[in-house]
Each structure stands twice: as structure tokens, then as C-alpha cells.
Amino acid sequence: MKKSIVVAGVGGQGVITAANILARAALRDGYNVVMSELHGMAQRGGNVECSVRIGDVYSPIVGNETANAIISFEPLEALRNLQKVRKDGLVLTDVNPIIPPLVSLGIGKYPAVEEIFDKISKHCRLIKINADEIARKAGSILTKNVVMLGAATALNILPVSEESLIETIKGTVPPKYIEINMKAFEMGKEEMRK
Amino acid sequence: MELLGEGKKVLLGNEAIARGALEADVDVATTYPGTPSSEIADSLSMVARYLKNSGKEVPFYFQYSVNEKVALEFAAAASHAGLRALTCMKHVGLNVASDALMTYAYVGCKGGHVIVTADDPSCHSSQNEQDNRCYAKFAALPMLEPSSPQEAKDMTVEAFALSEKLSLPVILRTTTRVSHARGVVELAPLNMTFKKGKFEKGGLTVTVPAVARKLHPVLLEKMERAKEISNKSPFNFVEDFGGEYGIITSGAAYNYVREAVDDLNLKCKILKIGMSNPLPDKKIAEFLRECKKVIVVEELEPYIEEQVKIIARDEGIGVDIYGKGYGKLKRYYEYDMDIVYSTLAKFFGAEWEEKEEGEKITDRPPVLCPGCPHRATYYAVKQVAKPDTIYPTDIGCYTLGLLPPYKTADFLLCMGSSIGTGCGFSKATEQPVISFIGDSTFYHAGLPALVNAIHHNHNFVVVILDNSTTAMTGHQPHPGNDIDGMGNKAISMDMEKVVRGLGVKHVEVVDPRNLNEAKEAVRRALEYDGLSVIISKAPCILLERKYKKERKLYQINQEKCRKCKICITKFACPAFYFDGDDIKINAALCTGCGVCPQVCPFDAIEEVAE
Structure with a gap:
């Protein structure tokens, strides 16, 4: 068995934490797991991408068209990583653009969101979610990464058990935030069932 | 605390190295932070503070040294007192420590000493992608x-033993994709005890020429023994998948090779090199004899490939050996699965469909954070300085001044180079020169260059961007702080006194968040005939946000806003955004630093209640 999930977004959105939760949940289920992350300069509002690979794997990064799914916290970042996902795979992305500051200076262009979704749909299956809104409803924008994990669970794209995910989330977030994170997880799941 | 746990854990490669050092009962650990090495030392720093806060004895001494050279010298001394020592740095850090390293190899060590160099192929967070395996060969040290991550831990533990067996410091060389990979690591028991060492006098430890001449052949003899160890080392192993073609590989490249063998169903033998200096010459010769043709898959320099070709020639083995230049194997950038799969498919004649490259997407480069005081400094300087002003810059978040609209970075070589090159530009041209250097970088490598500037009476401006931390690598403390890496009280340097004490006559300390004050200081510094130093002092916003509970909030009064866009085109704080034609402030990003109201010519930016 070999499963690869790419988690992508912008520095500060909790991308690495989400990938980490996924990796530790996989170990809890008894799988081998490797993942990659980048630190340093990239954290200052730059794009962030983590690959989580589970099963008979060695490489911490994915090859083109090998990932089973992309979980993206931002539309443009879904597009940036699109070539990594298999054509029979799936992209789950949040719908709220974060415009790179350089675009405001007239350097580069942020494409129309519909154009982004069009391109993704031509490559593979696309599922959209307004995770920002759900996270706020759950109690804090900081739970966005857990909303995304909840949605991914409902879509059945994560090769780990829901129980392990929930236990790992509980073991990761500060105790006083467990409740709103559990709420965020359930609301993410619920949104996908609609 | 995860790092002190047991059983199986998902650990970062760097955490695994820290854990390995703890399992090996390390006594002394030193570093200067640098991506991708930082989390090794940060993990030890966390362990030390955790134990201290739990009222337990910390079983090792840890320090963020002022630079890599001092870190290495400190640990070498500990080793000569009989203690086990660990020194971690990024690849270019070893350049700084190399003066000590080259002669330390001659002198050798007593207590096991492991030197970690974390290389950065593809320059994810570095100014070059040098291959530090060459240092092991250059200095003649085992590597x-x-x-x-599992190997990173196992090799760290073994490296201490190997170091003691050979009385040589051992280099542990990682790359970004090992240091920043997470994987399952099986932990061994911890056995941590605190010890003090004792230095025994009388060894060959003073490297005057007569002693150095004695030591060089001793070093070479030790490396002959190391070669025997390498030939027997379980870290150099063969995996046989049938067939007559061979692959020799190491480091991160092994992971891609190993998966390609599975996915492309390649009949081959893999020689995986884990001890890469000295290379296992007999094992390699034996491997070459068993193969019809061989390909070497390694990132960056043809370090293994060249030595394998020499071994083949010396042993009279006529097998064809491929490497750099074959398929997609290049001498630059890191490898990935597509590069390795495509190359091996060609080599084995296996089926492989080239994947399309993704389209070019608008970049999202890292930017200075909202509220970053460096932005205010750059804004003030640009208001005052002439367009032909040369801006030598240095290593830190502030290197991002390179980006528009600031463009306050014209030249960069290495840590401390802003002041050294500032000296040069000020003499070689008639252009004004303003050098930017961060506080941690100033202590690291700026001090000697400043002495040079003072002594030769060079005429330029040095702006020390003092945000009271080593921000880019994760807020490690530096000599300007009053707490050290173990959470103990430290003596903080007074930057102004340091600069004045060295002999700079024109020194000003400003808070750049007061733009007018900052501008006036820059004007006076540029007018001053001689060397001037401005200490632009304001805390890193990420730290300030952590400790400061209250914050002000600003919004744009749309009735007053005349859409001049200065706040976006010249000040460029990421909290500003266009909402149609209106400019707004994203309340979630605004830190309330209060600088932008000073930028707005129409007083349209107003404080609001949160």
C-alpha cells in the first residue's frame, strides 16, 4: 500500500500542523509514514507544502501525478501543486484567496478564482469548501486546519482511521482548545455530507 | 515531552539527531542556528529548559554560541576534557568553522565529537548549495x-562510538530532505548523566609546525583504519533485487532510488553508502565486479562517482560507470522522484511516461511580516538616501529588503559581509554606502569588519537592525539577550556601548517605528564625514505579539483616503489590500505597530477600538 497526500497553503495557516497530525495518526494506526516540510525563510508569508506518504514508502516528497489527494488551504496553492495529484485523484480546497502582497504592487497576477477551479476540474475531481467560514463558526479561524482534516475524513481520502485522527488532534492542540477543535472537525465533516 | 519518550515516534530528522545525542549521553552541545540544521539544537534547548522547569538536573551543557567557529572550538575543548560533544550547523556554517576544523583533524579528539553539517541542495534557505562531503575528504575526517530520520538517530549514536574509536571528530552530513523529513523512529533507552571532564596536559595538542608535521601522518594512518571500518560498516550495505546492473547511492537520493526499484520493478543491486568517508574501497570493488554496468545516483558533486571510478581503475575493473550527465542527473539542485525515475528507466530500459510540468504560477515569495520593524527602517532610509546609494546587506529576514518596493539589498556574500563589502564599496566608489546587518549576524561576523572600518576611517553608514533575537531561524537567543539557550541568566551585550567602545564616533540609537526620528538619524549619518552607525532598535513583531496582550488596530477612513496608494506601493505592509478601488486593512493581519499612519499624507489611517 502506498498513499500520498499533499497538504498545501500559505505560511501561518497551520499547514505543517495538519500534515503532522495526519502523520502521527498514521503511526497510531500502525502504518509506516514519511513526510517532508520546509522551514526557515519560507515561513514568512510564503507558500507552504507538505507531503504525507503512508505505507511502503521511502521518499518524503511526492513525484508528479502520484499524490492521491491535495488538501489545500488556499485556491492558488491548490493550483500550484496540481501537477502532483493523480488524474484519478482529488483536490479539496478552501475557496478564500490570499493575494500575495507583490500582486498588489502590480508584480504577477492572481487569476480569477473560477479560472483556478476550472483548471483543477480539467485535471481531476475538485471539492470546494469555505473552511474559513466554518472555522469562525466553530469558534476560531485557527481551527481551519482541523476543519480541513474533518472534511477530508468525510471524503474518505485519508488512509487513517477517524479515531486516530481525533485522538492525535486532542494530543496536539492545547487542552483548553480541544473542544472547539472537535467542533471544527465535526463541522468540516458535516459540510462534506451536505 | 515527545523527545524524551519511548517506543516509536514520528520525528523530524533533526529531532532524531538530538534524540540520538541524548541516547549517546552527550555532555556538551553547541551550535549557531541555521536552516536546515536549527531544530537539532532547538530540541536540545527545549529539553534543557523542560528539565530545568521540572526541577530536574539537566544532564548536559548546551549553548547557542556566537558563531560556528566558536561553537566548534568550545566542543573540541570539551572533547579534550574527555566529554562527549555535539556541534551542529548549516553547510555554510562549516565554512566559518573550517579554520578550526582543518587543524582539529590533526589534533584529533578524546571524548566522542560529532559535527553535524546540514546541507541545502536547491538553496531552499541558503546563499549557496555547496556539498560539504568535500569537507570530510578535505580535512580527512570520517563521515x-x-x-x-531513523538512520539519522542510529548514525548519531554510532558516530560518537566511531569518534572515540578513531580519536577523530566525525562529520554527520544531512541535507534538507533528511533534516526536514519526518518519519517513524524506534527509540532506544535514554541514559543521561551529568559529568565534568578533566584536561590531561602533555599531549600533542599545540600545533606549532614541528607538532603539525608529526600529526599529519598520524591523521592519515587513522583514516586508513577508518577505511577498514567503512568496509565492514553495516551503514554500507547491498540490497539484491536480482539482475546484473548496479546502483550506488547515498543520502536523500537513496529514498528515490529505492522506491523506483519497487515501482519500476527494476532487477538490480543497490550499494547504499552510509559511511561516505572514507569510502569502503573493497566493498565497492566487490560490487563493481558483480555488475555489468553501474550508475551512481548522488545529489550535488560527483563525490562518490569520482572515487568509484578511481577504485575501478586501480582494481582493473572494466565495468562502465555512469553518473553526472546521464539522464537527468545534474550537479546542481536537489533530486526528486521524477529525476531519479526518469534516469533509472533510461538506464534499465524500463517503461516510464514523462509527466507534464505544471504551469508557472504567480510566485508567493516570503515577505517581511506585518508590523516588522525592518519595514519601517527601510522606508525611512529610502525617503532620505540618494538613488545611487549602495546597500550591502546581510543574512536574516531583512535580506527580504531585496524585494520591491524597498530594494534595499544590492550585495550579499555571507554572514557579516555587509560591513566588509561596505568598506570596499566606500573606497572603490564615490557613491553613498549604507550597510544593513542584523543584531545576531553583527555579533556572529560583523564585529571584525566593523573594527576594520573604524581603523581605516572608512566613510559609510552601518545600520544595525536590532530586533533582539535571531528571528529567521526561529528566535534563538544571541549575545544581546539576558537568557541563554538553557534558560539560564546570561550577560547581555549593550550594542551601543560595544560600538562606541570600539571607537565609532557617530552612533545613534533610534526606534524605527518613529519614522521622522529614523529619517533624521539617517540624514545625520549620511552627512557625517566618517563611519557612522545607526542602531535601529525595535523587537521582532512575532515575539512582541507573543508577549504583548493589548494591541492597537488601525482602519482606513475612506472619506479621507485619496487613493494615492503610498501605503501599498511604497510602504507595502501585507495587511493592506484592495477591495475594488478602496484600500483596506486586514484586521487579522494588522499588528497595530502604528507606522502606517505616519506614512499616509492625508491622515486617513486612524486608530479604532478593537
């Missing part, structure tokens, strides 16, 4: 090269 281990892990591929995974």
Missing part, C-alpha cells in the same frame, strides 16, 4: 550520511 556518516543518513537517508531517513
